[in-house]
Amino acid sequence: MTPEILARIATARAARDLSDLARLVVASTAQPSSPSERIRDARRLRELANQVVDLVTLAEALGGADWEEIAQALGRRDAATVEQEFGEDVAEWGGKPEADLEAAAEGHEALDEWYARHREDQDPERTTPVSDLLNRL
Template structure:
């Protein structure tokens, strides 16, 4: 287990949460929910979406992507600023002991099960994307 793989698993968990939250926001479309409640759910959706982006950046940085490439993909201009924004997280995740990485990845099978339940015809035909990640490295 590497810090990069753990960051990818964390990304998968956040993406699952984002999808679940999006369905809740959609369900509130015609519900007799207050404006404040709808706005709060939408705001939470945005927070989780930002978390997904941050986790993808973290995984790519841990995997060796250049800060120039990451900066360009983020639509930003200054790679030094982007690198400084993520430096602490990259250092912390990069120095995580092996045993802690293994414990943090526990329960990853549930992500594959979630994907199988929610997969639609146009989605990639990967029955176990998280297990495939673990087997690939």
């Protein structure tokens, strides 16, 4: 298990949560609720989407991507600022002991099952999209 793979598993968990919350927002479209409730729900979606971007960025950095490329992909101009912004997390995740990485990855099979339940015809036909990460070791 590598820190990069763990970050990719964490990304999959965050993306699942974002998808689940988006479905709840759609389901509550016709339900009576206050403007505050609808705005809070939308803000939570944005927060989760930002978390997904941060986790993908972390995984790419842990995988050795160049900070210039990362900054460009984020729509940012200064790679040094981006590296500084994510550097502490990269160092923290990169320094996790193997046992902690293994423990944090537990339950990854549930993400494969979630994908199988929610997969649409146009989605990639993969039976174990998250577990396949572990085959990259």
